[in-house]
Amino acid sequence: MSSSDIFLGETIGTAVLILLGGGVCAAVTLKRSKAVGAGWVAITFGWGFAVLTAAYISLGLSGAHLNPAVTVGIAVQSGEWGDVPLYVAGQMLGAMAGAALVWVCYYGHFQAHLTDRETAGGPGAEPVPAGGRRSGAPGPVLGVFSTAPEIRHPVQNLATETVATTVLVLAILTQGLTEGLALSGTGVLVTALVVVGLGLSLGGPTGYAINPARDLGPRIVHALLPLPNKGGSDWGYAWVPVAGPLLGGVLAGCLYRLAFT
Template identity: 70%
Template sequence: MSNTDIIIGEVVGTALLILLGGGVCAAVTLKKSKAQNAGWLAITFGWGFAVLTAAYVSAGVSGAHLNPAVTIGLAVTGGTDWDQVPLYIGSQMVGAMIGAFLVWVAYYGQFQAHMADLAGQPEPAEGPDDAKAGPVLGIFSTGPEVRNAAMNLATEVIGTFVLLIAILTQGLNGSGEGLGTLGVLITALVVVSIGLSLGGPTGYAINPARDLGPRIVHALLPLKHKGRSDWGYAWVPVVGPVVGAVLAGLLYNVAFA
């Protein structure tokens, strides 16, 4: 596939992924949203359907990686050329930032109402745990329930490993065709399963672009009282998925190839 195909497919697909995935987080979180407090099941299925939609749209164009961890895992197994990896990842990051911005646009009124209730309250003081994250950061990126770098990293490694080994064993690498219709559905269901089973500790980023791109947008948006973007944690949902993807690729090469 051409560089243009990669750029278009990954930018559009990742933007849709974050728009719909971040959108369900906004719907559950923000005041004046009809879905406020809908809960974890709504979030996990919302993200699963986001993957389904985004991958279906972009599969025939770029192979629907939509995730630097997927790109790296496929490169480890030989399904993606290493010289294409930077183009894939750069396109995914751009798409993720566009998607996060569109979440803010779609829920602008709800953001305003939510933030209005925070007016007059003091900014959180420097300190551990919750004080490091702003009140709407969870709409844009992930964060741990128990802040322990080693444990949080392990959770992201394990979750991404499950995702990648499920994708790789569909026989996607080396096919040059990306996700087929059934593969898109299987991958979406795997994401739901990861969210339900492994998402509780960290919010299951399992995708560096999904977390880092929207976190940058959170930092840049003109949101009063938005609080911190928790940059001290930001490396975990980047490094963890990359390590998980490499491990899954190596296991695939040894046991399944």
Template identity: 55%
Template structure:
């Protein structure tokens, strides 16, 4: 059982690393005067996947490396995380996501400034948070539900193989994977979700990943940053949570 202090520290640090990598790769391919400008969607998907890899490996010994309220809720429904620990996990994930967004902004500070000076400067919210290509709330919500279920249910099944922490549930049997392989599988899964399911909405699949950086975008002094789009902000929170609940219930019924 993880201690409260370890959970808090692990989830703050791990989620900060996740968002530093994720927002960092979005900044790299978006901002002018970045050497990766225009590198494209495949690079973004792998950047986020490597963020999951680095963040989860770092946090796993302390907290299990959830890094995502949807993962925490799905694990709690499946019986792997005590409900009494869920608020602490979510608080730490939100703080870590905000910290990671600030670090990414600091790292690309000069590029943000140069981007704002151009006559063709684009809003920067997409570096921090998600947004749909076609704004249809019902369809956008369904996309996030399905994509998150595509993360959480396989992740709970990975936990049957007694890898480090992530998604483990009571009664899990030792499987074919070694101690650290589950984290690599989750990272590759996130890359696959980005490539296959991320096109419509940008695949939040994580309420903290979207809401924490969106709050940071709203308060940071970024010139010409554009709107933080609070009218859309509920979808990357509610959709992943619904997907997590469905995944946890399916796991309990089927496995």
């Protein structure tokens, strides 16, 4: 595949991934959405369908990595690192574009949610009048864009993201052991179901980023968007959903080489 195919495939695919994945988070979170309060199961299946759709779209162009941890895991497994920067560049651009599209699609809902005195301050916070919110504190809609831990324990949070991503990437790498599966619709479906399973089983502690671009790109967009009372983007935690998945990708690649080759 050509460099342009890789870049376009990863950009388009990751944009669709974040549009649909961030979209379900917005639908469940924002006031006056028809899906508000639908809960964690809706989010996990929404992200699974987002992976399914995005991977189908981009598979023929770029192989549908859509995740720097997957790209790194494949590079460790294969020893081929030349296209890694190109894949990651497309993934980051796509993730930011997808997050911006979520904002466009839910523009009125963001405005309504963030200017409501009961929700603008976030859970347990003082109501915030229009025009003022404590800077730096995680905002009431940050979860639409990126992840956050339920219990802030960096070692545990890092371990959770690492373990979950190792399972994801190993499941993707081992598809190559079944003839034709890795480049088929069945392989895409298997990956989407793995993502649903990870969300249900291991998503509770951290929100299962399992993808550095999925978390970092939208977090940057959250920081840049002109949202009223949006609060901070929680940059103190932002390294965990980047470092954990990358470490998981490396571990999965090493495990594959150790156990399956």
